[in-house]
Amino acid sequence: MSQYDGLPGDWQLVVGLEVHVELATATKLFSASPNRFGDEPNTNIDPVTLGLPGALPVLNEQAVELAMRIGAALNCTIQACTFHRKNYFYPDMPKAYQISQYDQPLNVDGYLDLPNGVRVGIERAHMEEDAGKSTHVGGSGGRVHGATYSLIDLNRAGVPLVEIVSRPDIHSADDARAYVNELRGILVAIDASDAKMEEGSMRVDANVSVHKPGTPLGTRCEIKNVNSVRSIGRAIEYEARRQIDLIEGGDVVRQQTRHWDEGDGRTHTLRSKEDADDYRYFLEPDLVPLAPSAEWIAKVKAALPMLPAARRARLADATGQAANSEAVTIVVDRGQDDYVLAIAAAGGDAARGLVYVKEAFADSPKVAAADVAVLTQMEVSGAITATQAKTVLAELVAKGGGDAAAIAAAHGFEAIDTSAVEAFVDEAIATDPDAWQKFCSGDAKAMGALVGLVMKASKGKADGKAVSASLQQRRSDHG
Amino acid sequence: MSTPSAPATTAAAIAAGVRDGSLKAADIVEQHLAAIATREPEIHAFNLVLADEARAAAAQIDQRVAAGEDPGPLAGVTVALKDNMCTRGIPTTCSSKILEGWRPPYDATVVSTLRDAGAIVVGKTNLDEFAMGSSTENSAFGPTRNPHDTSRVPGGSSGGSAASVAAGFSQVSFGSDTGGSIRQPAALCGVVGVKPTYGYVSRYGLIAFASSLDQIGPFTNSVEDAALMLDVIGGHDPLDSTSIPQAHPSLRDAMQQDVAGLRIGRITDLPEGADPDVVERLEVAFDTLRAAGAKIVDVQVPAFTFGLTAYYLIAPAEASSNLARYDGVRYGMRVEAADTNAMYGATRAAGFGDEVKRRIMLGTYALSAGYYDAYYGKALKVRRLISDDFDRAYQHADVLLTPTSPSVAFQFGAKGDNPLAMYLCDTYTIPSNLSGQPGMSVPFGTGAHGLPVGVQVLAGTLQEPTMFRVAAALEAAATKERGLQNGGVR
Numbered sequence: 001m002s003q004y005d006g007l008p009g010d011w012q013l014v015v016g017l018e019v020h021v022e023l024a025t026a027t028k029l030f031s032a033s034p035n036r037f038g039d040e041p042n043t044n045i046d047p048v049t050l051g052l053p054g055a056l057p058v059l060n061e062q063a064v065e066l067a068m069r070i071g072a073a074l075n076c077t078i079q080a081c082t083f084h085r086k087n088y089f090y091p092d093m094p095k096a097y098q099i100s101q102y103d104q105p106l107n108v109d110g111y112l113d114l115p116n117g118v119r120v121g122i123e124r125a126h127m128e129e130d131a132g133k134s135t136h137v138g139g140s141g142g143r144v145h146g147a148t149y150s151l152i153d154l155n156r157a158g159v160p161l162v163e164i165v166s167r168p169d170i171h172s173a174d175d176a177r178a179y180v181n182e183l184r185g186i187l188v189a190i191d192a193s194d195a196k197m198e199e200g201s202m203r204v205d206a207n208v209s210v211h212k213p214g215t216p217l218g219t220r221c222e223i224k225n226v227n228s229v230r231s232i233g234r235a236i237e238y239e240a241r242r243q244i245d246l247i248e249g250g251d252v253v254r255q256q257t258r259h260w261d262e263g264d265g266r267t268h269t270l271r272s273k274e275d276a277d278d279y280r281y282f283l284e285p286d287l288v289p290l291a292p293s294a295e296w297i298a299k300v301k302a303a304l305p306m307l308p309a310a311r312r313a314r315l316a317d318a319t320g321q322a323a324n325s326e327a328v329t330i331v332v333d334r335g336q337d338d339y340v341l342a343i344a345a346a347g348g349d350a351a352r353g354l355v356y357v358k359e360a361f362a363d364s365p366k367v368a369a370a371d372v373a374v375l376t377q378m379e380v381s382g383a384i385t386a387t388q389a390k391t392v393l394a395e396l397v398a399k400g401g402g403d404a405a406a407i408a409a410a411h412g413f414e415a416i417d418t419s420a421v422e423a424f425v426d427e428a429i430a431t432d433p434d435a436w437q438k439f440c441s442g443d444a445k446a447m448g449a450l451v452g453l454v455m456k457a458s459k460g461k462a463d464g465k466a467v468s469a470s471l472q473q474r475r476s477d478h479g
Numbered sequence: 480m481s482t483p484s485a486p487a488t489t490a491a492a493i494a495a496g497v498r499d500g501s502l503k504a505a506d507i508v509e510q511h512l513a514a515i516a517t518r519e520p521e522i523h524a525f526n527l528v529l530a531d532e533a534r535a536a537a538a539q540i541d542q543r544v545a546a547g548e549d550p551g552p553l554a555g556v557t558v559a560l561k562d563n564m565c566t567r568g569i570p571t572t573c574s575s576k577i578l579e580g581w582r583p584p585y586d587a588t589v590v591s592t593l594r595d596a597g598a599i600v601v602g603k604t605n606l607d608e609f610a611m612g613s614s615t616e617n618s619a620f621g622p623t624r625n626p627h628d629t630s631r632v633p634g635g636s637s638g639g640s641a642a643s644v645a646a647g648f649s650q651v652s653f654g655s656d657t658g659g660s661i662r663q664p665a666a667l668c669g670v671v672g673v674k675p676t677y678g679y680v681s682r683y684g685l686i687a688f689a690s691s692l693d694q695i696g697p698f699t700n701s702v703e704d705a706a707l708m709l710d711v712i713g714g715h716d717p718l719d720s721t722s723i724p725q726a727h728p729s730l731r732d733a734m735q736q737d738v739a740g741l742r743i744g745r746i747t748d749l750p751e752g753a754d755p756d757v758v759e760r761l762e763v764a765f766d767t768l769r770a771a772g773a774k775i776v777d778v779q780v781p782a783f784t785f786g787l788t789a790y791y792l793i794a795p796a797e798a799s800s801n802l803a804r805y806d807g808v809r810y811g812m813r814v815e816a817a818d819t820n821a822m823y824g825a826t827r828a829a830g831f832g833d834e835v836k837r838r839i840m841l842g843t844y845a846l847s848a849g850y851y852d853a854y855y856g857k858a859l860k861v862r863r864l865i866s867d868d869f870d871r872a873y874q875h876a877d878v879l880l881t882p883t884s885p886s887v888a889f890q891f892g893a894k895g896d897n898p899l900a901m902y903l904c905d906t907y908t909i910p911s912n913l914s915g916q917p918g919m920s921v922p923f924g925t926g927a928h929g930l931p932v933g934v935q936v937l938a939g940t941l942q943e944p945t946m947f948r949v950a951a952a953l954e955a956a957a958t959k960e961r962g963l964q965n966g967g968v969r
Contacts, residue, residue, distance in 0.1 A: 047585050051804045053578065053686040054565040054587060056719050087800050087846075089823055096803030152808075280846035282855065285691035285797060287720050 007210070013240050014209045014217055015176050016168035019183060020161050021193040022130065022201040023066045029129045029160035030057030030099065037199055041153035049158045051094030056286050059083075063160035064106075066192045067127045068292060068300045070162050071107030073186050073307060074122045078300075080291035081106045081126075083284040088277045092132035092152045100128035100163075102281045106290070112166070112186075113309060114178045115324040121167030132157035143259075162192070168207065168217070173233035180204055180229050185308035185333060197228055204232055208239040209253070218243065219253040223267055225260045235260040239267050311337050319350045327358045339365050348373025349380045352389075360393050367401045375404035385463035387455075388413040413461065421454070421462055425470045428453035440475055447471055490556045490650045490704040491731075494597070497555030500544055504537035504555035504599065507650075511557045511601055514647045522624050524633075524642040525602040526562045526572055533557065536599045551597025553711055558593055559643040559652035562603040563610055564695070565684040566590055573686050574618035575608045577805045577812045577830025587684020588716045589653065589695050596711045601649050604639030608832045609802065610660055610688040612636050613904035616895055617834045625668060627930055631888040634664030634904075637698070641668035644698045651708055652698045657688045658790050659883075659908025661696045662920040666883035666933025669922045671699045671950070674908075675709060676941050677915035678723040681716030687801040689794035690721075692912040702921065702950045706730035709943065723941070733944030734951045739772030741949065744876025747777045750784045750906050753885040756926030761882050764923055764934045767956040768880075768949065778872040778879065782864040786910035787902060789865070792845045792858035793913070798835075799842030805830060837898065866914040873939040878949050881907045883920035883933035907935055917943050921953045924960060 007013055025035050031048035047055035071078045084102035105126030112120050133156045138148030164183065170176050184202060187195040195202040204226050209218035221243070226235050238260075243253045257276075258267040306314070315337045316323035331337055336357050343353035346369050353376050357365065365372075375396065379389040392407045408414075428450045429436045438446035447468065454467045496502030512530055519525060543550045560566065563573045565583035567590075572578045586594075594600070607617035615623040615638025625633040626646040633642040637654025641664035644652050654661040656674035665672025673696040680695045687693060697708035706729075713727045745765060753761075765775050807813035807826030814825035831839070845854035872879060884904060894900040911918040917940075920933035934953055938946035 047583075050809065052565075052583065052585075052810070053571070053573075053581075053804070054583065054682075054684040055585075056683050056721075058718060058720050085800050087803060089803065089806060089820075091806075091808045091819060094804065094809060096806060097800055278848045280800070280843065280848075280851075282796060282800070282846055285689075285721070286687075 007240055008244065010212055011210050011240070011244050012213060013171050013173075013236070014168045014211065014220075015170040015236055016207040016220075017166045017170065017176060017179060018205040018207070018222075019164045019166075019180065020130075020203040020205075021070075021164065021187055021195055023063050023160040023162060024191060024193050025060055025062045025066060025160055027060055027062075028158035029060050029063050029127070030158055033158065035159050036155070037201065039155055041151075041155060044155040045157075049094065049154055051096075057099060057284075059287060059290065060160060063127065064290065064292065065300060066160075067106055067125070067162050068297065069190045069304065070125050070164070070187065070192050071110065072297075072301045072304055073190050073192075074107065074110035074112055074125060074164065076107035076110030076122060076125055078107055078292060078297050080104070080289060082289045083127075083287045084281045085284050086279045086281055088279060090131065090134075091150065092134045092154070092157065094132065094154060094157055098129060098131065099284055099287070101126035106292075112179065112182060114175060114182055115309070115312070115329065116175070116178065118169075118175055118178075120169045120175075120179055123165045123167050125162050125164045128161050128163060130156050130159040130161050168209075173236045176206065176236055177229050177233050180232055181333075182308065188335075189305055189308055189311075203227075206232065206236055206239075208236055208243070210240050210243045210247070218247075219255050221253065221255065221267070222257045223260050224257060224270065225262075227262065231260060231262055234265060235267060238265060242267065308332050315340060315354070318344055319354045321351070321354065327354050331358050334361075334363070336361060336365065339369060342369035343373045343376065346370040346373035347377065349376040352376040352379055356389075356393055359390075360397050367396050371396055371401045371404060378404060378408065384408050384413045385461065385466075387464055388461065418466070420458075421466050421470060424454045424457050424462055425450075425467060425474070427457055429474075439471065440478055489701050490553065490699065491707050493556050493650060494552060494554050494707075497540065497544065497597075498550060502555060504540040504544075504550075505534070507555045508533045508537040508557060508599055508601070511647065511649055515601070518626070518646050519648065521629055522626055522642050522646050522648075523621055524559070524604055524623050524639040524646060524648055526574060526605050526620055526639070527570060528602040529569065529600055532569075533599050533601045536594075540597055540599070551595060552707075553593065554597035556598045556651060557601045557649040558598045559602050559604045559640055559649035560590065560600060561606050561610075561637050561640045561652070561654045563606060563655060563686040563688075564590055564603075564653065565686065566600070566603065569603065571603065571686070572620070573609045574606045574620055575830065575832070575835070576619045577826070578810075579619075579812065581811050583684070585684065588681035588718060589712050590684060592681075592712050593653075602643070604637070604643055604652060604654075606639055606654075606660075607636035608835050609686070609798070610636040610655055610657055610693075611798070611834050611838055613659070613663055613901050614889075614891075614894065615639060615664070616891065617832055619832055622891065625888045627669060628888060628928065631890055631930070632667070632893075634667035634884065634888065636660040636664075637672075638664045640698050641665050641670055641672065644668070644670045644700060650700075651704055653695060653708075653712075654698060655685055655688070655693050655695050656908075656912065657692045657694075657794060658912050659905040661698065662908045662918060662933070662935060663884045663904055665698055665920040666922070666931065666935075667888040668698075669931030669933075671697075671702055671705045671919065671921055671954075672933075673697055673705050673709065673919040674911065674917060675713065675943060676723070676917045677912075678721050679709070679713050679727065679917070679941075679943070681712075681714075681719040681722045683716055683718040687797075689797040690801060691797060692790075692794060694912075696919075702734060702947060702954045703731060705919070705950075706734050706947050727941075728944055730943055730947045734947040736948050737771065738768055738948055738952045741768075741773045741878070741945065742776050742876045743768050743773045743949065744776055744778040744872055744879040746780050746783060746872070746879055746881060748779050748781055748783065749881060752903065752906060753882045754887070754927065757882045757884070757886060757932055760923050760926060760932040761880065761934055764880055764953055764956075768952060771952050771956070773949075773952075776876050778876050780865075780868045780872050780879075780910070782861060782868045783910050785861045786865055786913055787906055789858040789861035789913060790905075790909045791841065791902060792854050793862065795838040795842030796845045796855050796858075797842065799839045799846065802831075802835065802839055834898070862913045865910050869910070869914045869916060869939070873942075877938070877942070877945050879937040880949075881935045881937065883907060883935040887926045887928065887930035887932060911937050914940075916940050917946055919946060919950055921950045921957070923953055923957050
């Protein structure tokens with residue numbers, strides 16, 4: 001399969017992503033109102049948020065610090081910058097302009113490495129304020145067209161955003177998903193944002209075009225309303241196919257902004273380049289230039305925590321797993337890697353620790369790492385089986401810790417030796433000769449039935465792996 | 480032609496008297512309310528007179544004095560506020576129909592500072608709509624008349640504030656100056672008017688016309704009162720990022736020093752167009768300062784002459800953005816229509832006057848894609864040139880002297896149909912808004928028809944102390960001259 005999976009012929013996909021993230025500040029970008037999701041509508045407001053005549057913006061230092069952290073984590077140059085006004089009318093935009101950064105953004109020229117080694121350039125990561133939220137009632141699909149009225153909640157107006165603009169270095173839907181996942185992991189790790197797509201604190205727009213190798217880049221379309229990591233891939237794949245069909249049908253791609261419809265799995269025209277607003281950008285006269293000192297920048301960089309890629313490498317190293325393995329990825333994603341390392345540090349087996357943590361702890365573990373360390377050793381040493389270990393682990397989780405050995409003893413768990421396993425297997429074959437025959441003729445499902453019989457007879461004490469091994473040995477002997 | 484009421488005293492004297500109990504704030508307020516009752520119907524300085532509020536505030540100050548508390552440095556001083564400064568719970572209209580009836584939920588920083596200092600607000604004054612104009616004829620609520628001659632304009636855009644002081648309606652008043660809107664009406668009404676260095680006074684709560692140019696300043700009967708007002712309202716405001724983050728020296732102290740040895744600049748390439756009577760008074764001003772020991776030096780400010788053109792791109796550009804919020808969605812006027820876009824259009828068409836619409840269109844055009852570089856971008860370059868030229872001039876001169884206005888107060892309607900003629904009123908005041916530097920108008924005798932003439936003193940960034948020294952010298956000379964004309968009786 002080529003790198004450009006999903007596209008016919010030698011078409012190549014070119015994608016750049018624009019990701020808006022809401023910063024996890026206490027207050028808004030330019031006022032003292034709380035930056036809080038989910039409050040009663042229009043309660044986190046003040047003269048600045050409402051754009052009342054005479055109100056003036058004052059830049060939030062914490063927002064700048066978080067934005068600088070993002071720049072540092074994305075290997076950007078952090079520079080002196082300015083704010084501009086982006087002018088357009090919309091009812092949820094109280095001043096009729098958005099304060100954003102234009103030709104001198106805070107962060108420029110960085111990059112993000114995907115777990116598969118692909119490096120995606122970051123053009124810029126600039127600060128801006130969010131608009132309010134409009135809810136259109138009475139139309140279809142929540143769109144303003146056809147709505148009978150609209151509700152406006154200005155709690156979100158003025159919430160600090162950083163817009164992270166990638167270079168068009170993404171060439172597959174998988175890489176687009178990986179980029180968003182990796183970016184989200186970084187943002188959470190550095191406490192810059194909770195980066196929840198479902199709550200809108202992370203929003204992704206995709207610029208998609210197609211071309212053939214050695215030819216100029218194609219005309220791009222911007223896809224909006226992509227609200228989950230899964231939809232990113234779907235939307236990009238759909239859009240690429242749409243563009244290829246147009247070109248192959250003798251038509252041309254027109255530069256447009258398109259709306260992704262999750263329901264029908266298509267993109268629809270929102271507006272074309274010709275109807276695009278002229279934003280009449282100009283330097284925001286109510287703010288002064290922002291020039292973070294070299295000391296401040298150095299302090300932000302020095303205070304950066306270990307990022308997900310480094311943490312995956314560290315966990316992979318400790319557990320002997322691949323850095324991009326599912327278990328390593330998931331555990332680092334959940335921020336449980338320190339816990340796995342603590343299990344190892346307490347004398348436990350890191351590899352088993354990784355599996356336990358991935359399987360048993362959905363969120364932050366409440367069990368002392370030393371307790372789990374004991375359990376991993378019991379399993380690795382063969383004192384109990386993997387199946388039994390799972391039972392003990394479940395009990396440790398339920399009780400919030402305890403003595404794994406005592407729990408195992410209370411269950412009567414002990415390792416069953418090989419001869420006992422063989423006896424149980426003999427008994428199972430005798431009980432269900434049909435299954436045995438099917439297993440011998442290659443029916444994989446039949447093995448499950450036989451293992452089940454052994455487990456039942458041994459009251460779960462038999463090691464499932466030993467049972468499978470015995471059955472397979474017998475089949476090859478039999479064959 | 481009626482004469483304005485002569486100032487009984489100064490703000491400084493009133494505050495001193497109220498503080499030591501020899502004057503009652505209540506009496507001060509009644510005197511001003513009486514003047515308002517007599518002449519306001521003819522002058523129309525106010526959009527709103529706050530008689531009850533003023534009386535209540537005065538009573539409170541007198542009680543504080545009686546209780547031995549400090550009533551503040553401006554105790555009992557009556558002030559009038561240009562109706563583009565937000566006053567909590569009190570209608571603030573910018574003399575525009577689009578904001579009629581709107582009551583701000585907060586006070587401008589200047590307003591709360593003045594109140595905390597013991598000043599008493601007697602009313603909100605009339606202005607050209609959104610401070611766009613030079614005659615106060617652009618008010619949606621009718622023009623203000625010049626107290627010196629009610630057939631003439633008071634100047635603008637802060638015409639109501641200038642007239643209020645000239646007519647004795649308030650001891651002092653406050654306006655905003657974006658291109659001359661304090662200095663020009665001060666000159667036409669015969670009072671002192673100051674536009675300080677950009678950032679000297681907080682703009683928080685001043686309804687923006689052109690944010691990079693707007694600055695609040697006082698109208699007073701004396702240079703010392705103007706110094707006192709700036710000493711109270713000047714300083715950093717954490718709510719205004721563009722306010723200068725440092726304390727200012729006392730101007731009341733600084734102005735005590737004479738002008739001996741100061742270099743007074745005469746701009747040899749100043750744009751022409753001032754009337755002979757105005758030019759004559761400027762010459763007298765130079766002579767006066769020379770006689771007082773100052774040195775007159777010739778300087779050039781070549782870009783001065785481009786100020787007007789650059790201003791009429793930059794100010795409308797910012798205004799087009801600042802005034803976009805008046806869309807009928809959240810406050811002020813709304814004209815219902817079929818959909819949101821139609822509602823915007825109908826509301827703004829009905830709510831804004833012609834001059835405001837003209838500037839919004841000018842500014843929108845100047846910022847548009849394809850025109851930005853030729854208009855707004857070029858205007859910014861000119862702005863830079865003007866600043867550089869001023870900086871060079873201030874290496875040779877401590878202050879510059881120019882006319883404030885090319886003419887004395889003109890008749891109503893004289894320029895009403897000719898926006899360009901009206902714009903030329905601000906030829907001499909605009910460049911210092913573009914450079915962000917201070918300027919003030921000092922009444923300096925009379926010109927044609929016996930009407931007041933103002934002389935403008937310009938200075939470098941934060942050079943208010945020097946500017947006030949020169950202003951005080953001009954004031955002293957004008958007072959002496961007036962005394963001589965009156966046969967030695969003041």
